[in-house]
Amino acid sequence: MVSDDPDCKIELKTFHCEIVINHDALKKEENHYKDIAIIRKIDTAMVQRNYLQVKQDVLEIMQSEMERLLGDPSLTYLMLKK
Secondary structure (H helix, E strand, C coil): CCCCEEEEECCCCCCCCCCCCCHHHHHHHHHHHCCCCCCCCCCCCHHHHHHHHHHHHHHHHHHHHHEEEEEHHCCHCCCCCC
């Protein structure tokens, strides 16, 4: 299997497909794009706090579910014990 670029066609290839892009029409469309409005500014400290909060929430959910499974004799078979 070989690949090619749009300017250098290769006749013998496994994948027979050609992507046709109208660059002028694409550029015209891109010129009409509008910037996405900034709703709020965030910094790395906010992202880090959010990450740590989500991580803590997941740990608490895991712990409460493990306690629930171990506390119910009909569900203890779902726990793997090492």
